[in-house]
Amino acid sequence: MGAPRRFESASSRSNVISAESEKRPEKDLTSVAKKKKVNWSAWIRYYIGRALQIFGLLLVTWAMFMFFGSSQMRTMLAVTGAGAAFFIVGWLLARDDPEKKR
Numbered sequence: 001m002g003a004p005r006r007f008e009s010a011s012s013r014s015n016v017i018s019a020e021s022e023k024r025p026e027k028d029l030t031s032v033a034k035k036k037k038v039n040w041s042a043w044i045r046y047y048i049g050r051a052l053q054i055f056g057l058l059l060v061t062w063a064m065f066m067f068f069g070s071s072q073m074r075t076m077l078a079v080t081g082a083g084a085a086f087f088i089v090g091w092l093l094a095r096d097d098p099e100k101k102r
């Protein structure tokens with residue numbers, strides 16, 4: 001069947017682990033956590049754009065529910081157009097990646 005297996009004791013395993021940890025050089029923690037320069041204006045523009053997109057979608061949805069089956073077609077089209085305009089302006093603001101290097 002083969003030679004019997006020899007099991008290591010816990011103390012010998014801890015010696016191996018501590019010997020391995022001594023071989024590894026210690027990393028400088030300041031190099032690990034480098035601060036990134038944040039482009040705040042790009043992030044603000046991005047989130048304002050996203051908010052305008054959501055507002056535009058909600059406005060179009062509200063117009064559809066409020067004026068469905070109504071005879072006020074002109075009002076419904078005006079509110080839907082305003083919602084679409086908010087969405088498009090939001091899309092134009094939010095389409096650029098704020099983390100992109102310039």
